[in-house]
Structures are given as C-alpha cells and as structure tokens.
Amino acid sequence: MVEIYSACKSRGISDEFLKQLQSGWTAVFFLLRRIGVGQITKLDGIEITLLDDDEMARLHGEFLNDATATDVITFDHGELLIGVEVAARQADEFQSLVEREIALYGIHGMLHLSGFDDKSSVEAKKMSNRQEEVLRVCFPHWD
Numbered sequence: 001m002v003e004i005y006s007a008c009k010s011r012g013i014s015d016e017f018l019k020q021l022q023s024g025w026t027a028v029f030f031l032l033r034r035i036g037v038g039q040i041t042k043l044d045g046i047e048i049t050l051l052d053d054d055e056m057a058r059l060h061g062e063f064l065n066d067a068t069a070t071d072v073i074t075f076d077h078g079e080l081l082i083g084v085e086v087a088a089r090q091a092d093e094f095q096s097l098v099e100r101e102i103a104l105y106g107i108h109g110m111l112h113l114s115g116f117d118d119k120s121s122v123e124a125k126k127m128s129n130r131q132e133e134v135l136r137v138c139f140p141h142w143d
Contacts, residue, residue, distance in 0.1 A: 001045035002026045008084040010052040017099060020139075025106045027138040038115035039076050046078040046113070048106055056083040072105040080109035100135075100142040107131045107138070
C-alpha cells in the first residue's frame with residue numbers, strides 16, 4: 001500500500017496527478033517487493049509526502065545535516081519525502097515534465113529501499129538505468 005500526502009504549499013498538485021502517482025507508485029512498490037531484495041520486502045506499505053523547498057531543506061538539515069532542498073529523502077521505515085520544487089527545476093534543466101521527475105523521485109526512493117545505492121558513479125549509473133526501466137513499466141505515459 002502507498003499513501004501519498006501533498007504538503008507542497010508553493011505548487012498546486014491536482015487530484016488527477018495524485019491518482020496517477022498512486023497507481024504508478026503502488027505498481028512500483030509491489031514490483032520491488034516481489035523481487036524480494038532489501039528493506040522494502042519487510043514493509044507493508046510506504047508513505048510519500050510531496051514538499052516545497054523550505055520544508056524539504058528543513059527536514060534535510062534535521063535528518064542529514066544539510067539544510068538545502070533536495071530531490072528525495074528515503075527513510076528505512078518506508079517514508080519518502082519528495083521535493084516538488086526541485087523536480088520543477090530539474091524538469092526545466094532536462095527539458096522534461098515535472099510529473100515525470102516527481103514519479104522518478106518516488107521510484108528512486110523505493111530503489112534505495114530495495115538495496116540500491118548511488119554513492120559512486122558506477123552505482124549511480126546502475127540506479128539511474130533501473131529507475132528508467134521501472135518508469136517505463138509503471139508510468140508508460142511519462143516514458
């Protein structure tokens with residue numbers, strides 16, 4: 001089960017978009033649980049909160065000692081925090097859709113829960129390739 005909360009005050013998040021995220025991220029969650037690797041296999045569900053820069057920076061500072069806005073923070077207990085304004089900036093930079101970036105951030109967080117890491121350039125490349133594969137399967141309209 002995936003629960004999504006929109007706490008982003010700077011950008012409107014439509015109900016339609018939340019439904020698309022709910023459907024896609026639920027598919028990602030069950031896909032990764034079936035693979036059976038990492039912390040995600042021990043979770044009954046995850047909670048994803050969409051945040052603006054101010055709150056993302058505050059929480060990033062509180063939990064990771066870096067008070068800057070970031071794309072996604074993943075907690076082992078199954079909570080993901082997603083930076084919506086970061087997604088908007090990245091979408092502009094990559095000439096992508098904000099919705100696609102947000103979907104990728106949720107996938108990225110769930111991959112961390114599945115044992116993936118992106119600390120080295122080799123690991124980051126593997127993780128990036130895997131999240132694009134998962135996006136194609138679970139969010140084909142944003143591929």
